[in-house]
Amino acid sequence: MCPDFLNDFGVSSYVGFLDTLIDKAQDVKELRDKQILHNFLGSDEEVAKLFNKIGTDIVSNPTIYRDVKSKIQRRYDNKLMTSIAQFNHQHFRSPWSALAFLAAIIALAATVAQAIYTILGHYK
Template identity: 45%
Template sequence: MVWWRIDTSFVGIQSVTPYFFRNLIAYEMCPDFRNNFECCCYLYFMDCLIDDAEDVKELRSSGVIQNLLQRDEEVAKFFNDIGHDLPAKMCNQIYTTDAAPISKTYIQVRRQIQQHYSSRWRTFLAETRSTYFSSPWSLLAFLAALLGLILAVLQTWYTIHSPTN
């Protein structure tokens, strides 16, 4: 009996990767092989995370995947193509499948990512940072203006409430 283990902390995408993963999927679908469909679940999870080249760029910069192909668009196309061929389907984050069970851990991680992504406070902070504080000089100027405003308020308060001699 052969046991396959996919190291999900690092996936290098290169030209032979589609063939490798398609063979793993076919091997998992064999009726004589008892498994938990880890490869199908992992590929479906990555398909859920990756829609376009920007998603690949984000995952690559975080160290989740390594792109050994020429362009990030090719990696996005790979995961989107292989996601359509998987036997597992999930609709509206509800656990339904055709042949392979989707791991509850992947569903939980996907929900946490979606909650993080849709947080209004984080979105506001990210937009503010990218719009107004994109350079260190703008942050320094803002802090200097804030310090000047605080000193002016303190001076005014001290002038109004100063003890008269």
């Protein structure tokens, strides 16, 4: 960060960008689950505190991650995608709930098919 050195503030901009994404330990966990961030510090809470601390008063280039930020904002503003994500988060927290939902759909489809074949068989 020397004032007489020409640079694009790439590292500090990346740290600032991560600071905008990370506020609490849950944010770190989500970034780790997506393999965007690797935690070698210990707890996710420590990583969140670190980024919140080093992200203040940082000199960055606001244009470097403009495209990424706009894509994130467009994804966030998409109400359908947000509703689907909230539905998945609320109802399918474990693979077993998704499997049970799939089994219920198959059972319902089989019941409807059985009723249709019974009605069609009655008229023949």
